[in-house]
Amino acid sequence: MAPLLEVDDLRVEFGRGRETASVLNGVSYHVDEGETLAVLGESGSGKSVTAQTVMGILDTPPGRITGGSVRFRGEELLGADPERRRLLRGESMAMIFQDALSALNPVYSVGFQIAEQFRFRRGMSRKDAMVKAAEMLDLVKIPNAKQRVKEYPHQFSGGMRQRAMIAMSLALDPELLIADEPTTALDVTVQAQIMELLDELRRERGMGLILITHDLGVVAEVADRIAVMYAGRIVEHTDAASLYAHPAHPYTRGLMDSVPRVDDVAGAPLRPIPGLPPSLSAIPDGCPFHPRCAHAVDVCTDEVPALRELGSGHQAACHFAERFVAEGPDRPTTHEVVSR
Ligand SMILES: Nc1ncnc2c1ncn2[C@@H]1O[C@H](COP(=O)(O)OP(=O)(O)OP(=O)(O)O)[C@@H](O)[C@H]1O
Ligand SMILES: [Mg+2]
Incomplete structure (x- = not known):
C-alpha cells in the first residue's frame, strides 16, 4: 500500500537569475498512518517550505516548484486542481503554524474561529457549531471548555492558544497533521505538555504526524523516525x-x-x-x-x-x-x- 504521504525529490526555488535561491534541493520523506516523523534542522533549512508545498499553500510566486512529487495516499498533488487541494486541506491534511498568536484572529472568539469550519465545511448552524467547538476545546484539554469557548485569543495563555490551534486543525478529522514548531514560544513544561497531547491525539486517531522542530530534545521521546535537513536536503534519516x-x-x-x-x-x-x-x-x-x-x-x-x-x-x-x-x-x- 502507498504511504499516507510521500514526498519525492522535491525542488523549490525563490527569486530569479543570479539571485535564485535553491531552497529545496531534492527533499524526500514519507509518513505512514499512525506514525510520527520529526523533521529537524537549523533555521532556513527548508522545513516550513516543504510543509507549505505539501499543503499547497506555498506562495507562488515568489516560490517556484521546479521538480519532484507529493503524493497523498498515492494521489499526485503537485499540479492537481486547486479545488481538490482546497478540499484536502482541513479534511485530509491540516497544519499547525509556527506562530499561534498571529494565526488566531484577535477580534473573534476562539470558539467562533473553530466553529467556522463546522459551519462552512459541515453546514452546521451557528449554535451547533459552537457546541462542537467547545467539544474540540475539551478534546485538547482546555479546562472549562464550555465557558472558555466564548473567550478571545488574548484571554488565553500561550499554551492554551497552541491547544486552540490544535483543536482548530483537528476539527475536520484529518488523516495527516503537520505541526510546524508547535512549541517554540512556550516554556519547557508547557512544551512537554503540548508534545504529550499531540502524541496522544495521534495515537487515538491513527493520524500521521509530521513534527517540525529545530530542537532535538523536543522530539526525542515521540518521534518514530527523524529526518535531518540541511540546506534544502535530507542529510540523514532513520528511526529515533x-x-x-x-x-x-x-x-x-x-x-x-x-x-x-x-x-x-x-x-x-x-x-x-x-x-x-x-x-x-x-x-x-x-x-x-x-x-x-x-x-x-x-x-x-x-x-x-x-x-x-x-x-x-x-x-x-x-x-x-x-x-x-x-x-x-x-x-x-x-x-x-x-x-x-
Ligand atoms: N516567501 C519567501 N520568499 C523568499 N524566500 C523565502 C520565502 N519563504 C521562505 N524563503 C526562504 O526559504 C528558505 C527556507 O525557509 P523555511 O521557512 O522553509 O526554513 P525553516 O527550515 O522552516 O526555518 P525556521 O526554523 O526558521 O522556521 C529560507 O532561506 C527562506 O529565506
Ligand atoms: Mg519554519
Whole structure:
C-alpha cells in the first residue's frame, strides 16, 4: 500500500537569475498512518517550505516548484486542481503554524474561529457549531471548555492558544497533521505538555504526524523516525533510537553536541556547530556542509554525497557515513546518561 504521504525529490526555488535561491534541493520523506516523523534542522533549512508545498499553500510566486512529487495516499498533488487541494486541506491534511498568536484572529472568539469550519465545511448552524467547538476545546484539554469557548485569543495563555490551534486543525478529522514548531514560544513544561497531547491525539486517531522542530530534545521521546535537513536536503534519516545511538552525519552529530545535557557541569559552555548554513543562492560545491565540517577532505569539496542506505533503513548523505556509524556519538547521549 502507498504511504499516507510521500514526498519525492522535491525542488523549490525563490527569486530569479543570479539571485535564485535553491531552497529545496531534492527533499524526500514519507509518513505512514499512525506514525510520527520529526523533521529537524537549523533555521532556513527548508522545513516550513516543504510543509507549505505539501499543503499547497506555498506562495507562488515568489516560490517556484521546479521538480519532484507529493503524493497523498498515492494521489499526485503537485499540479492537481486547486479545488481538490482546497478540499484536502482541513479534511485530509491540516497544519499547525509556527506562530499561534498571529494565526488566531484577535477580534473573534476562539470558539467562533473553530466553529467556522463546522459551519462552512459541515453546514452546521451557528449554535451547533459552537457546541462542537467547545467539544474540540475539551478534546485538547482546555479546562472549562464550555465557558472558555466564548473567550478571545488574548484571554488565553500561550499554551492554551497552541491547544486552540490544535483543536482548530483537528476539527475536520484529518488523516495527516503537520505541526510546524508547535512549541517554540512556550516554556519547557508547557512544551512537554503540548508534545504529550499531540502524541496522544495521534495515537487515538491513527493520524500521521509530521513534527517540525529545530530542537532535538523536543522530539526525542515521540518521534518514530527523524529526518535531518540541511540546506534544502535530507542529510540523514532513520528511526529515533538509531539516530541517537549511531548518528552518521557530522551535521547530526553537531546538532546532538549542541543540546545542553543533564550531566553538563553547571556553566559549561554549549558546543554550537561552528559557522553558518550556506546562502541558498550560492550553495558550495560538493557536500553543502563541508565548510563547517571538521572531518572534510578533498572528496567532500568535489562530490555531492548522495543520500544512501547504510542498512536497516538508516540513510545518510556523507562520504564517510559508515565510519561515523561505527564510531558512535562523540559523547554519550542524554538518553544513555539518564538510563545509566
Ligand atoms: N516567501 C519567501 N520568499 C523568499 N524566500 C523565502 C520565502 N519563504 C521562505 N524563503 C526562504 O526559504 C528558505 C527556507 O525557509 P523555511 O521557512 O522553509 O526554513 P525553516 O527550515 O522552516 O526555518 P525556521 O526554523 O526558521 O522556521 C529560507 O532561506 C527562506 O529565506
Ligand atoms: Mg519554519
